[in-house]
Amino acid sequence: MENNSVSKFDVIKKINRSLVLDRIKSTEMISRTEIAKDLKLSKATVSAVVEELLARQLVEEVGKGESTQRGGKRRSMLRFNPKSKIGIGVDIGGTKIQIIMTDLIGDQVYEKRVEATNNFEEIIELIELAIIESKVDREQIIALGAGIPGFTNPETGIVFDAPALQWNDINVRESLQNAFPFPVFINNDVNCAALGERWLGSGDKSDDMFFIAIGTGIGSAIISNGKLVYGTDYKSGEIGYQISKKDIRSGYKSKPGMFGLFEQKASGEGLRSANYTAKELFREYENQHSQAVEIINNFIDELVVVIVNSINLLNPEKVIIGGGVSESMGTVLPHIQSLVNQLTPIKSKIELASLSSMAGAIGAVNYAYQELEENNLL
Structure with missing residues (x-):
């Protein structure tokens, strides 16, 4: 019974967090009071979520709003801070590898297209080089998404048939995850391209x-x-x-x-x-x-x-x-x-x-962001 209540509490907390973050994202600036009113949540719940988002730098305070009709204290205003985090998207093709790095709304901070390889050590070196060349603070990087041209299980990370790369029954996510401290997610390349076009195309x-x-x-x-x-x-x-x-x-x-x-x-x-x-x-x-x-x-x-x-x-x-x-x-x-x-x-x-040849890499980073948000890791 206790486990069930804990589980329900966690689910409710996750939902509330998602609702508050989405509401802040949807507007230029908003106060805690307005969020509570719009979402029909208690002020205490909203404040707790906002404090967590501020600590994660996903949200920032940007001055004061207008005073209330009664001349009360001016409310502190909040806005989404998309540049606080960076994601990496990699489209591993049979002839080329496309690497991009974006903030949380898809603004690119780095992009490079190189000759393809199916060697994991070389792929890891290319990603590592991209991080160095981008001059991005490593602490800002929150995830890597990779698109693979073949049958891919995004849940397990296993690529069970990718003829263009000669990969069969290989846990690609595990191989990449062992090299980097941030979460790694993989998906089929066409799925990634679809997500890229949906997000920014x-x-x-x-x-x-x-x-x-x-x-x-x-x-x-x-x-x-x-x-x-x-x-x-x-x-x-x-x-x-x-x-x-x-x-x-x-x-x-x-x-x-x-x-x-x-x-x-x-x-x-x-x-x-x-x-x-x-x-x-x-x-x-x-x-x-x-x-x-x-x-x-x-x-x-x-x-x-x-x-x-x-x-x-x-x-x-x-x-x-x-x-x-x-x-x-x-x-x-x-x-x-x-x-x-x-x-x-x-x-x-x-x-x-x-988005032309960029769609797959853009979609790969978008998929990573989606998975982070879905699992309350963003």
């Missing part, structure tokens, strides 16, 4: 969003009620394996590690099979080159089928298309939106990603 804080990454391969991420949707084995969003009716009796057999049928048709690798790069194909399409027009029209058709079916299933507010290929898709996006609107009565705005 085209997602624009949308709580219900479907993200499609079209690069060498194709993947997707689902955000519902502001949270990533993982699936039973953390394999949700593998849209590269989507099929059409004619594929059922084609004799095709899917195997782990190989491109799915949709991926073969619509990824950057699939487009390159026509001896064009994706960028060249879209340029030739704009110039009405007959072969390019046929290829891109087929690409559009395949993509629209997946988008329409995903909208019908998920009802997202937005569909964001990212990845390297998306950077050449500006001229075809209106046509894609038109076809989607024609084929489903469920409305969803389709946009291109805006």
Whole structure:
């Protein structure tokens, strides 16, 4: 019984802390009294939470507000202090590693892109070098988030299949955590890119969003009620394996590690099979080159089928298309939106990603911040 009451007390304390911090974040300045009134909490509860936030430097006092109508004492005003803490985001790709460091609202204090490596000691050295080059006080660094191109269990930290890095059943989080004093979090790279776009890009804080990454391969991420949707084995969003009716009796057999049928048709690798790069194909399409027009029209058709079916299933507010290929898709996006609107009565705005190759690293640090806040560690 005692354990239950302690547990309930901790839960209530966590909720109150989150409510107070979110309320301070949502406004330029606010007093303790206003917070208590807005959240219907006691002044004692608010004061206790605020004192903790002040001690953690997450909140700062910034002078006095106006006096009360009765001419009483002017209230001390509070505001969020995003620059008090720094997080590291690392997007570990098959060809490049992107490292960024941001404050709590995503303002960058450091950014670097280097050649990829799958050697942990070298990755740790790159992160250590980034900390040195940034000249950030190490005491300010509160977390590291890393995006991995493969099947990843963010709960255990195990990457159980990342072909681009030749990692199989490796506890990546543990390997990184042993090297640094702050918490380390890992996730799939497409999930991270989705979080990045939601936080600072085209997602624009949308709580219900479907993200499609079209690069060498194709993947997707689902955000519902502001949270990533993982699936039973953390394999949700593998849209590269989507099929059409004619594929059922084609004799095709899917195997782990190989491109799915949709991926073969619509990824950057699939487009390159026509001896064009994706960028060249879209340029030739704009110039009405007959072969390019046929290829891109087929690409559009395949993509629209997946988008329409995903909208019908998920009802997202937005569909964001990212990845390297998306950077050449500006001229075809209106046509894609038109076809989607024609084929489903469920409305969803389709946009291109805006963070380019930075999305994964930005999302990785955002994921780390989310986990800290969720676990009352921020």
